[in-house]
């Protein structure tokens with residue numbers, strides 16, 4: 001895939017400049033409230049001692065790493081707090097490539113565009129494995145694509161953009177393939193709190209030295225602007241112990257460290273937020289998915305019902321998912337989505353709509369009026 005810069009900001013800017021009213025279904029920015037304890041944590045932080053305003057440890061605040069480690073059932077030494085899952089994915093991929101055991105990265109088509117842009121940036125050849133109509137990945141296809149030159153297999157479940165949740169057997173197979181080719185499975189689990197199937201299982205469950213799980217609080221706590229994420233690396237004393245060491249060094253030399261107020265607020269929210277907060281957000285999204293897909297039915301569109309994350313991909317007869325068509329939808333229908341072609345070749349005919357707006361009914365009606 002010829003991919004230089006992710007197109008999200010281009011579409012968002014185009015929509016912002018539009019003359020008429022536009023329903024924004026481009027970004028992955030939640031439109032719901034963070035937990036109240038997060039706001040409290042921030043307020044309290046502002047009144048803290050000046051010493052609290054200084055550098056936190058480069059690897060992240062110790063109590064935050066402890067909290068993450070406990071939730072993930074791993075030793076704290078394996079947890080590196082990062083500037084979002086974006087940085088966690090970068091560190092996981094680069095440290096896999098740094099091993100020098102392979103130069104190629106396997107990913108899916110459609111793909112989260114930052115993975116593709118990263119392999120271009122790093123001059124690491126990418127091999128794209130197409131997923132099926134429902135967004136599921138067949139591990140046999142990944143096995144067929146893998147070779148001794150494979151450094152990393154980068155997957156995302158629950159998936160952006162397809163909404164697929166990979167069953168535990170798929171993830172286990174992917175781990176086995178990474179082990180067989182001495183590669184690293186980078187499992188981006190940033191939407192783990194948005195699983196509507198009840199079947200999601202973290203790749204960490206495989207307890208393999210060949211897995212790096214990445215995650216963040218951007219989506220689960222509705223704070224994409226805070227930039228707090230993390231990666232869980234294999235144990236330091238294991239065969240791939242070098243990964244975490246390289247990642248720590250790269251993180252420190254690039255960022256020095258992460259933002260302390262953001263980490264402190266996340267820590268408060270993690271400790272004080274009940275499970276109902278996450279369930280409420282899932283319920284809100286389930287309802288939006290139902291309403292949006294009902295309206296897509298009425299418009300005669302083809303679509304995939306997401307089992308997780310918060311995106312719906314839809315295909316309208318005679319209206320492929322090109323950038324030109326996305327701009328036309330913004331100008332003429334007042335709905336902004338992402339072109340399927342931004343995610344690779346497999347869904348080039350499709351459009352992706354993010355359900356992070358209360359105006360999903362309105363958007364669907366506008367689409368039906370314009371394209372139905």
Ligand SMILES: Cc1ncc(COP(=O)(O)O)c(C=O)c1O
Pocket residue numbers: 028083084085086087112156160188190215216217218224228229
């Ligand atoms: C699959 C995936 N990974 C990573 C990210 C980036 O997450 P963060 O804000 O934590 O960097 C996103 C954001 O939309 C995403 O969809």
